[in-house]
Amino acid sequence: MNAAGIIFSNLHDNKITELTRQRTMASIPFACRYRLIDFALSNMVNAEITNINVIAHYNYHSLMDHIGTGKDWDLARRTGGIKILPPYITAYANTSNNLYNTRLEALCSVIHSIRHIKEDYVVLSDCDVICNIDVKKLLEYHVDYGADITMVVKRVMHTEVCPDTDVLIESDEDNRITDIYSSNNLPKGPLDACLHIWVIKKDVLLMAVNDALAHGYSSFNFDIIAKNLKNWNMRVYRHTGYSAKITSFTNYFATSMSLLADPEIRNGLFSIRNRPVFTKVRNSAPTKYVQGSSVSNSLIADGCIIEGTVDNSILFRGVKVGHGAVVKNSILFQDTIVSDNAFLNCVVTDKNAVIRDGRILSGHETLPFYIDKGRMI
Amino acid sequence: MFKKKECVAMLLAGGQGSRLYTLTEKTAKPAVPFGGKYRIIDFPLSNCINSGIETVGVLTQYQPLVLNEYIGNGEPWDLDRVYGGVRVLPPYQGHDGAAWYKGTANAIYQNINFISRYDPDYVLILSGDHIYKMDYNAMLQYHKEHNAACTIAVLEVPLSEASRFGIMNTNPDGSIYEFEEKPKNPKSTKASMGIYIFSKKILFDYLIADEANPESSNDFGKNIIPAMLKAGEKMFAYDFSGYWKDVGTIQSLWEANMDLLGEAPAFNLHDRDWRIFSRNNPTPPHFIEKDAIVDNSIVTEGCTINGVVKNSVLFNSVSIGKNATVTDSVIMPGVVIEDGATVEYSIIDNDTVISSGTHIGAPKDKAKAITVIGSNLIITKDDNIGVGDMVNASSLSK
Numbered sequence: 092m093n094a095a096g097i098i099f100s101n102l103h104d105n106k107i108t109e110l111t112r113q114r115t116m117a118s119i120p121f122a123c124r125y126r127l128i129d130f131a132l133s134n135m136v137n138a139e140i141t142n143i144n145v146i147a148h149y150n151y152h153s154l155m156d157h158i159g160t161g162k163d164w165d166l167a168r169r170t171g172g173i174k175i176l177p178p179y180i181t182a183y184a185n186t187s188n189n190l191y192n193t194r195l196e197a198l199c200s201v202i203h204s205i206r207h208i209k210e211d212y213v214v215l216s217d218c219d220v221i222c223n224i225d226v227k228k229l230l231e232y233h234v235d236y237g238a239d240i241t242m243v244v245k246r247v248m249h250t251e252v253c254p255d256t257d258v259l260i261e262s263d264e265d266n267r268i269t270d271i272y273s274s275n276n277l278p279k280g281p282l283d284a285c286l287h288i289w290v291i292k293k294d295v296l297l298m299a300v301n302d303a304l305a306h307g308y309s310s311f312n313f314d315i316i317a318k319n320l321k322n323w324n325m326r327v328y329r330h331t332g333y334s335a336k337i338t339s340f341t342n343y344f345a346t347s348m349s350l351l352a353d354p355e356i357r358n359g360l361f362s363i364r365n366r367p368v369f370t371k372v373r374n375s376a377p378t379k380y381v382q383g384s385s386v387s388n389s390l391i392a393d394g395c396i397i398e399g400t401v402d403n404s405i406l407f408r409g410v411k412v413g414h415g416a417v418v419k420n421s422i423l424f425q426d427t428i429v430s431d432n433a434f435l436n437c438v439v440t441d442k443n444a445v446i447r448d449g450r451i452l453s454g455h456e457t458l459p460f461y462i463d464k465g466r467m468i
Numbered sequence: 469m470f471k472k473k474e475c476v477a478m479l480l481a482g483g484q485g486s487r488l489y490t491l492t493e494k495t496a497k498p499a500v501p502f503g504g505k506y507r508i509i510d511f512p513l514s515n516c517i518n519s520g521i522e523t524v525g526v527l528t529q530y531q532p533l534v535l536n537e538y539i540g541n542g543e544p545w546d547l548d549r550v551y552g553g554v555r556v557l558p559p560y561q562g563h564d565g566a567a568w569y570k571g572t573a574n575a576i577y578q579n580i581n582f583i584s585r586y587d588p589d590y591v592l593i594l595s596g597d598h599i600y601k602m603d604y605n606a607m608l609q610y611h612k613e614h615n616a617a618c619t620i621a622v623l624e625v626p627l628s629e630a631s632r633f634g635i636m637n638t639n640p641d642g643s644i645y646e647f648e649e650k651p652k653n654p655k656s657t658k659a660s661m662g663i664y665i666f667s668k669k670i671l672f673d674y675l676i677a678d679e680a681n682p683e684s685s686n687d688f689g690k691n692i693i694p695a696m697l698k699a700g701e702k703m704f705a706y707d708f709s710g711y712w713k714d715v716g717t718i719q720s721l722w723e724a725n726m727d728l729l730g731e732a733p734a735f736n737l738h739d740r741d742w743r744i745f746s747r748n749n750p751t752p753p754h755f756i757e758k759d760a761i762v763d764n765s766i767v768t769e770g771c772t773i774n775g776v777v778k779n780s781v782l783f784n785s786v787s788i789g790k791n792a793t794v795t796d797s798v799i800m801p802g803v804v805i806e807d808g809a810t811v812e813y814s815i816i817d818n819d820t821v822i823s824s825g826t827h828i829g830a831p832k833d834k835a836k837a838i839t840v841i842g843s844n845l846i847i848t849k850d851d852n853i854g855v856g857d858m859v860n861a862s863s864l865s866k
Contacts, residue, residue: 123752377781380765388757
């Protein structure tokens with residue numbers, strides 16, 4: 092496919108500070124064995140996009156560790172493949188080293204890499220949206236319309252919109268974008284919310300970035316798209332399959348739990364023919380259930396040892412649940428140890444957390460209890 | 469630019485494994501799935517990389533397609549190297565014509581050129597039909613300390629079973645004075661594990677001599693080892709203790725899978741100091757439904773369990789329907805057990821469908837043998853599969 096990819100790994104970190112204290116939005120663990128970037132990467136790889144740049148800002152060690160050479164996504168390539176672009180800090184005196192804050196500033200900071208893109212189209216994607224979308228179809232749509240920019244949107248009711256952060260799009264019957272806005276004062280009824288995936292002609296992207304550099308623009312949506320509504324051919328593409336946008340920690344918890352409640356959601360993400368979700372392989376043994384264990388309505392990765400009771404929970408790789416322990420409505424990240432007779436309800440444990448014998452912890456679904464990385468309780 | 473390698477491993481993976489019947493109909497024995505997410509060959513390959521042996525020749529002959537594809541460039545075992553790494557070595561056509569591998573020794577003889585490229589001092593000979601974790605480097609140190617021509621790994625077996633194995637009779641210092649293949653009255657209980665380390669030059673001498681002998685069946689156990697003993701070469705037995713299982717029969721393959729279950733399993737796969745590597749699939753985590761029961765079993769990614777699973781090993785992407793029951797069984801990748809079906813004391817090969825309401829096998833204490841269902845079949849009630857049957861496509865069509 093004649094397209095390259097650019098992924099923004101840090102843009103929404105501040106929405107979910109618990110999980111991004113030591114990682115990027117892109118490397119937030121999700122659904123037992125994935126990181127959020129796996130969805131953006133797999134969407135591109137499944138559309139035969141093999142030249143992908145990942146723009147990083149800070150906290151990107153976990154991201155680099157996850158991506159490695161890119162071989163797990165078939166992106167360890169002689170030509171193209173995956174590249175992480177960390178902030179470029181120059182050592183010369185008297186030059187300012189401004190770290191970017193917005194999407195447009197991020198693009199400006201990697202203008203050299205954009206110039207080197209040989210493909211005619213570029214797919215831009217954030218990491219806060221979880222979906223399995225047919226990017227090949229999206230690109231065909233973009234080319235058929237001869238569009239300069241195509242924005243992926245999702246039709247939602249005004250009550251579902253996150254007023255502070257969601258960007259809303261209005262379009263005419265021919266899918267041409269007529270207005271773009273974010274507002275606390277929303278009109279009632281169905282609206283199109285931006286899903287943080289765009290297709291843009293490479294030349295248009297370069298023009299936009301040069302324009303932004305010249306004028307000091309900082310917002311992709313309001314300085315570039317909104318200002319060119321009349322000049323450019325910009326369209327919306329409605330994604331009708333499953334998608335979720337992570338907007339807060341509570342929302343992360345609810346989105347994870349919805350995987351357990353609804354097989355349609357699981358299938359809409361993981362069981363689409365020819366569009367698997369790729370992730371970094373870890374050589375864990377299969378999960379072992381010992382005599383007397385009891386598990387129901389749970390998603391469980393490889394490498395776990397389960398001796399106690401697990402109900403309505405998500406267990407990442409290498410989790411151990413001891414004898415008599417009860418894990419309910421919880422999300423346990425990689426290598427969490429729940430010792431004998433402990434009780435957890437609505438808890439999210441980060442990597443390598445240890446819950447000692449007999450501890451009783453409970454949050455509520457509206458305020459899940461978070462235990463940070465490596466913490467022993 | 470070529471670097472010398474101290475030790476090169478040669479893995480004999482060409483055997484048909486005819487005692488695994490339908491499981492090896494389209495697959496070489498080393499590629500038979502094992503333990504939820506592995507294939508048998510993962511064990512010797514992982515042992516190699518964990519022992520620091522980074523050059524491995526895999527000798528293939530019988531049904532190599534799946535095996536070749538599985539090994540690929542060796543990346544899952546970190547054996548994709550600029551120099552060395554894993555190489556698949558099928559029989560080839562040479563200047564003097566083409567020949568199949570006639571025996572284990574002949575297979576190595578035909579690949580003397582491969583070994584010579586790395587100029588090793590030692591050659592490790594392995595086979596692809598055992599489940600075990602072993603540090604080959606410790607054995608190599610033992611071989612070097614004893615300045616041996618050949619070191620053979622041995623395992624203590626019960627005297628009652630010794631007559632099923634090749635038995636090494638040793639002196640107190642560990643040197644071997646006699647080798648008996650399946651002796652009626654065993655003098656020792658040290659059974660050969662089919663793992664040999666040879667000093668390269670001596671190995672080559674004996675391989676060349678053996679090839680020149682038209683009477684020879686070109687086999688390590690039958691020809692090379694006896695010839696070396698007869699000539700008085702320094703040969704030592706290396707004692708191995710730990711789990712080791714030949715999975716060459718349906719019964720032993722089933723037993724080895726069951727040895728993974730329980731709190732203190734006979735064979736522990738959750739050992740982070742000696743990981744077993746395998747080629748992984750991009751499958752989602754497994755899902756256990758509300759009313760499912762999973763007891764004393766191992767389950768792999770991609771499975772969906774709605775029914776009851778007891779004392780069983782489930783490979784990736786197995787689906788178990790509502791009110792279906794799986795007990796004492798090994799269910800290979802992609803198998804679908806439909807609602808209300810029952811599987812007891814059986815091995816079901818990959819991608820087979822057991823239709824709703826079908827009953828396969830019988831309780832373990834009542835069944836005379838393990839029921840084996842081949843791959844890519846659709847089994848219905850009307851097929852009347854008997855307890856202990858071996859079912860494949862051709863037997864099903866009858």
